[in-house]
Amino acid sequence: MKHLLLSAAALLLARLAAPAQTIDQNAEKALEAAKPAALEAHVRYLADDKLRGRLPGTLGYQLAVDYVTKQLQDNGVAPAGERGAYTQRVRLRRAFVEPGATLRLQPAAGAAEALGLGQDASFYPNPGQAEVRLENAPLVFVGYGISAPELKYDDYAGQNVKGKVVVVTRQPARQFGDNERLYFADVRTVLETAARHGAAGVLLAAPRADAHLPDLSKGLVSALGPDGKVAVSRSYAPGSAQLVGSISAATLQRLFAGASQDTAQALSALRGGRPASQALAARLSAQYRSRYQEVDSYNVVGKIEGSDPLLRDTYVVHSAHLDHLGVGAPVEGDSIFNGAHDNATGVASVLEISRMYSKLRPKPRRSVLFVLVTGEEMGLIGSAYFARFPTVPAVALVADVNTDMPTIIAPLLSVVPLGADHSSLLGQVQTAARYLKLAIEPDPEPTQNRFIRSDQYSFVVRGVPALHLKYGNRTADGQNNLAETVQKWRARTYHKPQDNYVGGTFDWAAGVKYAQLNFLIGYLIAQNPVLPTWNKGDFFGARFGK
Template structure:
């Protein structure tokens, strides 16, 4: 579970979304109908022992951390394909297979070729600036005037636009990564996403973007590990978290001290400018002089794969619509040694999520009468690289995009204690909230608000890739209830995360509660089944931001 720059940059470089979502009262199901005998039987087929066996295989050392493009990842692809076939799942990938090819390009910046200068002054790579690799142009040089565009937000429909009255055409745009107070909730999550910032600059004609550190002496990102994008068959970038347009030839970061220098001679100094921004007022302006930026990039391309299976629906009218159960199959491979171990097995993240989908497939397979809609089981690549496999599938699905009615994503359910309550991330945006409440009530689980809103988990996993394609989505996480009544599971998870998350210690020998995994898979199966049975496809709630932005809502 991650987002694109998390492994190479400070958190503020990718997102500045520390504002939390407002707490809300959970939706409670009204006396859900009792489970039918076929559903009860299907739920009983979900096996804690088999769940554990899936995790043990996928997190075994021989899979070498399931890094995309490696033999270990291919072993994982082969394993889940065999498991789906055993359950009678039909292939729904490309050309009658279970796979969809995803061409990944890792682009590396060449620091020796990086230049940032203004007339009479050159800046030092590292302490003063860094430049990100350009996945489409191996070499790029831009000399252009400079403008300051506040937070880089262009959202006039929300009453705020840093580009209002600012001519950014042919210019290098500098934006601050300080926290904006003008927006909150979903609006803030979207507007401060790095890709949104880059897209806004490109739409206003900019040729480069420089992200200014929010504090003096803050370290700048070092993209030495490379940034990854997805290419189409013609070699063009079609999915990326760090590339918006060929027009934006240079993207990078500058220190707060460089920002001060760029403001010398400007109509408004930084003190007045940031005072205005804190007051909720746009404070964009041209900056004196020009900048020259040069970046050099090199590439490593590999083929990876999404795995896609299908359980055809039983209703003549609805079988052409699809409910997606997704989970990411990849992890980090080898990395920095921790306590003498450099193999990142990814048992919790996300072998448990994949195991959930495989057990969900087992539950569907046991049904003589399949649900009305068809069900897609999608195991994606490149989540740890920036949600790339899911973004590619959601943008270029192997079924008609309009036929996908919902995504139910499974990413690191963190099964370290009995599952007594759940947090349905993103459900509040759509009618899926009611479906979650009903499914949870049927299993005796309670539904809670997010205990860790500052983690911004909803936009950090694969369900978000479906949301930006206009498809309602949900990602069910653990709740806070504990069997001893202390209701502090969130605290336990935070301690576990500090010791285990994205470390070699996340292996099969760690802490697990596989009965909790069984319950989790049952819940997600029941949720997907309800959506597949409901004659009405899920809808965005009236006025919901994501629905308006991506779903064509009002």
């Protein structure tokens, strides 16, 4: 890995010496390898009923693993998983709250009150501690649960929460920009912040009176690390935060009884950009147990080795999630959630990308990984596991180009490169899009948290620049209203059995162009002697950058 230890001066010289990138004849010829019929064949197989919705840990998911492994082999992609194989084992633990849980509120005055589970509050199962018991724990309201002194804002300032239960509102922190708000609103960030301050529990308060508590009847999934302990979770932060739960807006008002400010005053101050943290007069007692179901699932990892002796030990990742939702309650008579667009089309795209790389002579300067991950629908579990325990040295990962639900239902004329504007990857996106005559558009829905809701985010939090390409709004008739069509399609199809190959809507030529764009971006990154860098002052780069 000595090439990664270049001095800052040498890196600067390389940057100054590197010419503007263009699409060379080697890449142009490789583009011809992607075929509409091949994309369709991949989706037809992966979305077939016999795969039963590709739920991790099932035979149907294993059929998908076997299929993509064979396709990578056929494309000349070498194994890059564990022990010389194409797979990386991910031990999944699904946790459920056992019946008999209790939650009791002791107000400042009067008798203790039982809180109704499912109506007033709900518990998150604890994947790392089977029994949770708190007796008469003090409560502290900590606003949004944000601790960011670097942004001159800290809900924990002046509050000692060690051994206490913190109460956090889920109302949006509108005083922050989109990036900061996305990061700090993530439940994982809230829990990690609370654990870092020594809190014994976290209660997430519903933002509105009509908001429903989360339905956790199907449990929550985490991944166990090589040591058998919880290593990856969206709902658990190893440390001192034992209790995690949600409470209704009405319950939040009950917790504030006897406090120096009421909820209206506190929430008004927060909306005005001022912390409103305070100790609450009530105390909380809770007791519940979690039970676990564990299964093995697998990421699939393949490699095309780079041609440059100095750069081949660094890796550009092309990722997509292989899993979907399995079998569920029937919708219009169908109970198999086939996931044709989500994400068989994304997996098909990566397989065709690998075919394009296989045609390159010579291979790109850096090596390329193809990572098909498990457990995305469970909370980005498989990608987070790979990013934390990569099958190559972690420092060698230089970029991730993720593919999730490209939504190939119309001609591809423009794209939204989610995340590219955080780093130098935008340059490769612009070059590739220009070559394919595609327009680049900004994210039309920044408040939808799309950047942190797909597998590229697992790489971002490990310091790796990453992006995810979505369709833009441009249409051939000039109306430029594709978003409206997509919204109608999603309402009918997304996360439903209707997301099927049979009877589905697909534009396979658009799928080829989408795969070609992703390939060109990855190829340009792999060819560039200069490492991708976070933009100066970028929020994610400053927080996570290597």
